[in-house]
Amino acid sequence: xxxxxxxxxxxxxxxxxxxxxxxxxxxxxxxxxxxxxxxxxxxxxxxxxxxxxxxxxxxxxxxxxxxxxxxxxxxxxxxxxxxxxxxxxxxxxxxxxxxxxxxxxxxxxxxxxxxxxxxxxxxxxxxxxxxxxxxxxxxxxxxxxxxxxxxxxxxxxxxxxxxxxxxxxxxxxxxxxxxxxxxxxxxxxxxxxxxxxxxxxxxxxxxxxxxxxxxxxxxxxxxxxxxxxxxxxxxxxxxxxxxxxxxxxxxxxxxxxxxxxxxxxxxxxxxxxxxxxxxxxxxxxxxxxxxxxx
Amino acid sequence: xxxxxxxxxxxxxxxxxxxxxxxxxxxxxxxxxxxxxxxxxxxxxxxxxxxxxxxxxxxxxxxxxxxxxxxxxxxxxxxxxxxxxxxxxxxxxxxxxxxxxxxxxxxxxxxxxxxxxxxxxxxxxxxxxxx
Numbered sequence: 001x002x003x004x005x006x007x008x009x010x011x012x013x014x015x016x017x018x019x020x021x022x023x024x025x026x027x028x029x030x031x032x033x034x035x036x037x038x039x040x041x042x043x044x045x046x047x048x049x050x051x052x053x054x055x056x057x058x059x060x061x062x063x064x065x066x067x068x069x070x071x072x073x074x075x076x077x078x079x080x081x082x083x084x085x086x087x088x089x090x091x092x093x094x095x096x097x098x099x100x101x102x103x104x105x106x107x108x109x110x111x112x113x114x115x116x117x118x119x120x121x122x123x124x125x126x127x128x129x130x131x132x133x134x135x136x137x138x139x140x141x142x143x144x145x146x147x148x149x150x151x152x153x154x155x156x157x158x159x160x161x162x163x164x165x166x167x168x169x170x171x172x173x174x175x176x177x178x179x180x181x182x183x184x185x186x187x188x189x190x191x192x193x194x195x196x197x198x199x200x201x202x203x204x205x206x207x208x209x210x211x212x213x214x215x216x217x218x219x220x221x222x223x224x225x226x227x228x229x230x231x232x233x234x235x236x237x238x239x240x241x242x243x244x245x246x247x248x249x250x251x252x253x254x255x256x257x258x259x260x261x262x263x264x265x266x267x268x269x270x271x272x273x274x275x276x277x278x279x280x281x282x283x284x285x286x287x288x289x290x291x292x293x294x
Numbered sequence: 295x296x297x298x299x300x301x302x303x304x305x306x307x308x309x310x311x312x313x314x315x316x317x318x319x320x321x322x323x324x325x326x327x328x329x330x331x332x333x334x335x336x337x338x339x340x341x342x343x344x345x346x347x348x349x350x351x352x353x354x355x356x357x358x359x360x361x362x363x364x365x366x367x368x369x370x371x372x373x374x375x376x377x378x379x380x381x382x383x384x385x386x387x388x389x390x391x392x393x394x395x396x397x398x399x400x401x402x403x404x405x406x407x408x409x410x411x412x413x414x415x416x417x418x419x420x421x422x423x424x425x
Contacts, residue, residue, distance in 0.1 A: 177401075196385060197381065197385070200381030200384060200385065201381055203381070203401070204380070204381060207401055207402070208401070209400075209401055209405065231388050231389075234388045234393045235381070235384035235385050235387075235388045236384070237393070237399055238376070238379050238383075238384040238387055238388065238393065238394060238399055239378075239379045239380075239381065239384045239399065239401065240376070240377060240378070240379065240399040240400040240401040240402075240405070240406075241399075241401060
């Protein structure tokens, strides 16, 4: 121990920083051949070496600051962007989080072998402490990678959910003042809310007097889905449009009856064709005298 | 006796038209209820059309007033049609459980009138030569 004020941990961290600084070139050369860097920087090897240097330097900076277990350390912040780009690239080529984690774990070996071979290593106790600090540093790097990967996945999920919401609820104008919504997939609260809003907006836009809700593509109808459908029908009626639910398959009809769901005054038809026929008849009956040919 | 509401009840020859515009305080709503019921009784109309297309908000009180207007009009042999409700208002009322089962609804005043068998000719059609 050279200085009484520094703890063994700090001394170890300083030794790690020193090691990384001295052998930066060697480590970078070895890392450049590892799959984590090699597969991302495919154009030239120099590019990979340069990227490795950036990572080694920032790891050394982290070790110097003594915060080897702190994800928010200044050193980590500078390579975060690079790590994000690299992990995103690995994830896009189909690797799971565990596989990427293993690749990052492989980076540690180069550094620990150098540490073992380092002639300047002092007494056994200091060497052990240095080793612990080095392991911690690389463990933190792995956490950083896994963290960025999870964030990346989270963003993908959010984006896809948004796309699904937009894609899954088209409102189609079938005829003059007649709109239809083909519902597909699972209906949860969020989606049925979007369906309801879109349908009601379309009723205003197309001056629709009749709306067809087609549930041919809805996989399951439970009491919650039925409740959402009833609410949509009730809202449309308040706005002055009639609703008919079509596409009730035999199995779904049985489910509705077995669950004891009361669809009440809602008009239902077996197929979209039947609903269209009903709507056109209904429209003729309600036809405004001024609209028809004289 | 409450003061008369500022909302006019228009008599279109057998049909009454009420167009509610802007915010409607509770007292005005009650006054409107009395005015409309009196007008239905005095004119012997068959139909009452209430246009709420300019309303952004319909609270539970106004919804109850509308339902009561419809119920009392029915006692006086007039059918009530609610016209032009906005999507957001419809969603809110349904969430509140106020589906107004005693009232008929329509998209526009023209359609509401048509449901009573009364034709409102569109102005631009009269000049086109079609009879």
